[in-house]
Structures are given as structure tokens and as C-alpha cells.
Amino acid sequence: MKNKKWGLSVLGLFIVVIFLFPMYWMVLSSLRPSGQLLGNTNIFPADISFESYANIFNRDYPLMTYFKNSFIIAIGVTFGNLLLAAPAAYALARKKLYGLIILILFILVIQMFPSNMLALPLYSLFSQFQLLNSYIGIIIANMTLSLPFVILILRTYYLYIPSDLEEAALLDGCSKWRAFYSVILPLVKPGLFTCAAFSFVLAWGEFLYALTLLKDNNLWTITLGMREFSGQFGTRWGDLMAISVISSLPVVIIFIITQRYIVGGITAGTGK
Numbered sequence: 001m002k003n004k005k006w007g008l009s010v011l012g013l014f015i016v017v018i019f020l021f022p023m024y025w026m027v028l029s030s031l032r033p034s035g036q037l038l039g040n041t042n043i044f045p046a047d048i049s050f051e052s053y054a055n056i057f058n059r060d061y062p063l064m065t066y067f068k069n070s071f072i073i074a075i076g077v078t079f080g081n082l083l084l085a086a087p088a089a090y091a092l093a094r095k096k097l098y099g100l101i102i103l104i105l106f107i108l109v110i111q112m113f114p115s116n117m118l119a120l121p122l123y124s125l126f127s128q129f130q131l132l133n134s135y136i137g138i139i140i141a142n143m144t145l146s147l148p149f150v151i152l153i154l155r156t157y158y159l160y161i162p163s164d165l166e167e168a169a170l171l172d173g174c175s176k177w178r179a180f181y182s183v184i185l186p187l188v189k190p191g192l193f194t195c196a197a198f199s200f201v202l203a204w205g206e207f208l209y210a211l212t213l214l215k216d217n218n219l220w221t222i223t224l225g226m227r228e229f230s231g232q233f234g235t236r237w238g239d240l241m242a243i244s245v246i247s248s249l250p251v252v253i254i255f256i257i258t259q260r261y262i263v264g265g266i267t268a269g270t271g272k
Helices: 002-029 051-058 063-094 100-112 115-128 134-157 164-171 177-185 191-203 208-213 222-229 235-263
Strands: none
Touching: 002 051, 002 235, 051 235, 063 134, 063 177, 063 191, 063 222, 100 134, 115 134, 115 208, 115 222, 134 191, 134 208, 134 235, 164 177, 191 222, 191 235, 222 235
């Protein structure tokens, strides 16, 4: 039994190393001098240089503008998803709706639609409502990618909460909305944090909708800003790796903050 545990631990460590190695290589490439990037396969740095980071912050590169736009869009998508998904998932979990299975299947099918299939219809629709080159338009477009998934995840959390809690709250004089916000939502907090982290990360790294709907450079996200390092005469790999490292930091911080809620949410349903 002890050998089996050691074997599983070694296997788990091996899998973690495989998943983290691309991140390590990205950081390593950003710290190499520009003359040692191509053709260098050493996994340990011989020389460390912050030249690429200096290029990003010293040149006329609107890094803070791209970060600000990405934060506004990602936070808008996160709050929009939670605002719409929380009551929608609650209704799917509590109400005995006719054709509920078909409705859930429809939500699953929507989740499977690739963004490249929806980009052109959304562009045509948003152009009619003057939503191109706007935060509102890109936020709504990004919500189409994550909202169905968030609804399905939150519905699972609601299903594990006894309906007796709501009935007791109603007997105490609470309205249905008050019982929902004061009693039910606190019990699904791990699910809310999980869905918030998922929504933020997906919106932060989205590229196609931003490329299609945002033509003004002042509204570009960090993913669009990375294109400036790839030109007709080559790619500045060092600068590209440096901006990739910097753009990954918010995602890492989000998971560090929410990891205990995400891990706790795995067994939250049964415990509650």
C-alpha cells in the first residue's frame, strides 16, 4: 500500500511537471538575452536578462491601456454572468418546468457552439445596435461563451440544497427573492467563486471576439496587443514571452485567491 501511494505521488508530480513546463519555458524565454532565444534548448538559463521587460515598459507600448481594457471586459463578463446565471440556474433547479430536459439540452448545445461560428452574426447584429467598438458589445459577446456553462454549474449546486430551507425562510416572513439572496446564495458561495473564476479567465484570454468587434486601438485587450510583437519581418519572441508572462499574472492571482472555494466546492453539495 505504501509503495502504491509513492507511485501515485510520483505519477502526480510527473503530470504536474508536464502541465507546468510550458509556463516555465515561457518565463525562461522572457529572461534570456535576445541573442540566445533562437536555437537555445537549455532548460536552465545561462544568462538572465530583463531586456524584454524593459522593452515593454520603456517603449511607446500602451501596456496599461490594454490591461485596463481587459480588466473592464473580464470583470464585466464575470458580474454579468453571475447576475443572470444565479436566478436562472435557481429557476431550473427548483421549478418543475415543462420540457426541462429539452431546455437543459438546448443550453448544452449552445455551449458547444464555437466562437468563430458566432463572430460574424454577432458583428452584423451589434452593428445594427451601435455596439461595435464598445465595452458593452464585447462584454455581451464574451458572455455568450461562458453563461451557459455557468448556469449548468450553478444549477448543480442548487440541486443539493434542501428546499426546506426556503420554506422555513418563507414561514419567517421572507419573500421569495429575500430567501433566495439571504439564504440560498450564501450556501452556494463556492459555486459562485468557481463560476466567477471561470468567467474571468475565459474573458481575459478571449481573442476572436475582440479582434472582430474592436477596431479602435484604444479599446484593444491584452490579447490583441500581443499582435504588435509579430510583424512582417519577424517576431520579437523575447518581448512576446515577457508580455505573455505579465498577462498571465492576473489569472494566477485569481486562482490563488479562489482555490479554497473551488476545492471546497467539490464536496459542498453533500455537506450542505
